[in-house]
Amino acid sequence: MKQALTVVMGLLLAAATAMAAAPPDRWLHVSVVSADGKGETVHINLPMSLAEKVLPAIHNNDLREGKVRIHGHCDEVDLRAIFDAVRAAPDNEYVTVKNRDEDVRVAKSAGNLLIKVREKHGKTENVEIKVPMPVVEALLSGGADELDVVAGLRALSAQGDIELVSVSDESETVHIWTDTRSSSER
Amino acid sequence: MHPMIKPFTIVMLALASMVGTAGIVTYEAGAVRISVHEKKPGGDHVRLIVPAVLVPLGLHFVPAKQLHKNAAEIRQWLPALKAASQELEHCPDATFVEVKGPDENVGIRKSGDSLVIDVDDPGETVHVSFPLRMVTAAVRQLEAGNPPA
Numbered sequence: 001m002k003q004a005l006t007v008v009m010g011l012l013l014a015a016a017t018a019m020a021a022a023p024p025d026r027w028l029h030v031s032v033v034s035a036d037g038k039g040e041t042v043h044i045n046l047p048m049s050l051a052e053k054v055l056p057a058i059h060n061n062d063l064r065e066g067k068v069r070i071h072g073h074c075d076e077v078d079l080r081a082i083f084d085a086v087r088a089a090p091d092n093e094y095v096t097v098k099n100r101d102e103d104v105r106v107a108k109s110a111g112n113l114l115i116k117v118r119e120k121h122g123k124t125e126n127v128e129i130k131v132p133m134p135v136v137e138a139l140l141s142g143g144a145d146e147l148d149v150v151a152g153l154r155a156l157s158a159q160g161d162i163e164l165v166s167v168s169d170e171s172e173t174v175h176i177w178t179d180t181r182s183s184s185e186r
Numbered sequence: 187m188h189p190m191i192k193p194f195t196i197v198m199l200a201l202a203s204m205v206g207t208a209g210i211v212t213y214e215a216g217a218v219r220i221s222v223h224e225k226k227p228g229g230d231h232v233r234l235i236v237p238a239v240l241v242p243l244g245l246h247f248v249p250a251k252q253l254h255k256n257a258a259e260i261r262q263w264l265p266a267l268k269a270a271s272q273e274l275e276h277c278p279d280a281t282f283v284e285v286k287g288p289d290e291n292v293g294i295r296k297s298g299d300s301l302v303i304d305v306d307d308p309g310e311t312v313h314v315s316f317p318l319r320m321v322t323a324a325v326r327q328l329e330a331g332n333p334p335a
Binding site: 025038041044045046050053056059183184 | 262263265266268269270272273274276277278279280281282283284285286287288
């Protein structure tokens with residue numbers, strides 16, 4: 001009897017530990033806020049687990065098995081070799097383009113790939129993209145001409161809260177980020 | 187006791203238990219609720235509440251010709267639809283899509299076991315809610331009706 005009770009208590013303790021250790025659901029948020037007088041807002045909140053389950057089930061055009069086929073001359077550029085070189089290199093700004101119309105910067109900083117674009121021609125637009133290196137690695141884990149989106153999402157789920165994309169111009173601001181909240185409140 | 191009373195009682199009990207079971211099944215399966223309210227003067231206000239258990243059954247009565255008409259197009263989305271409904275069943279209640287604008291408000295959220303869609307535009311207000319389990323059952327039904335070629 002005492003042995004059975006010990007086993008039951010052990011199982012309960014193991015279950016409680018597993019539940020306590022289970023990571024909280026992560027959510028992907030997209031927020032678009034119009035800057036014009038109409039004040040239109042769009043908020044999208046998606047559980048990342050949902051995207052991970054649904055994407056592999058879609059077989060349409062260039063999206064198959066959770067992988068997106070890239071068109072172009074992918075066989076001429078070894079993206080993985082470039083990524084490996086950047087990953088092994090120290091933090092630095094690797095690409096800087098400055099001209100009359102726009103500034104473009106591509107850098108590696110604190111384990112993230114950073115892309116910043118500032119358009120100056122006509123309306124001013126700022127685009128900032130931050131992708132953790134493990135996510136880039138996961139995205140490139142498929143074939144040479146495809147991005148493994150599901151692997152990228154799984155890698156993203158393992159990261160902490162992160163602001164992935166920020167776009168702002170005179171007409172609207174767009175934010176894409178991940179956290180553990182199910183709402184768009186930040 | 188009259189000799190006819192015992193069989194009558196048994197039949198009535200059987201009927202009552204069948205009706206009770208059907209009621210429990212219907213209650214457990216939930217309902218599809220559709221409400222359309224036209225805002226123009228004298229506009230229609232349509233309210234429809236259908237037991238969700240009837241929807242997959244209703245698919246049995248859709249002519250096979252109609253189901254097979256766009257079979258390839260339907261079939262390619264069925265696995266995604268099934269995966270989404272199954273995964274959403276495990277999700278906590280949340281608002282998935284919220285659009286607020288001067289002309290239109292749209293909301294898609296999960297509430298309990300149901301997915302709720304609300305659209306409010308200058309012309310009409312539309313409210314649709316349905317149990318997520320119904321989607322899974324309906325997809326199974328459609329899969330059976332659209333076997334891979």
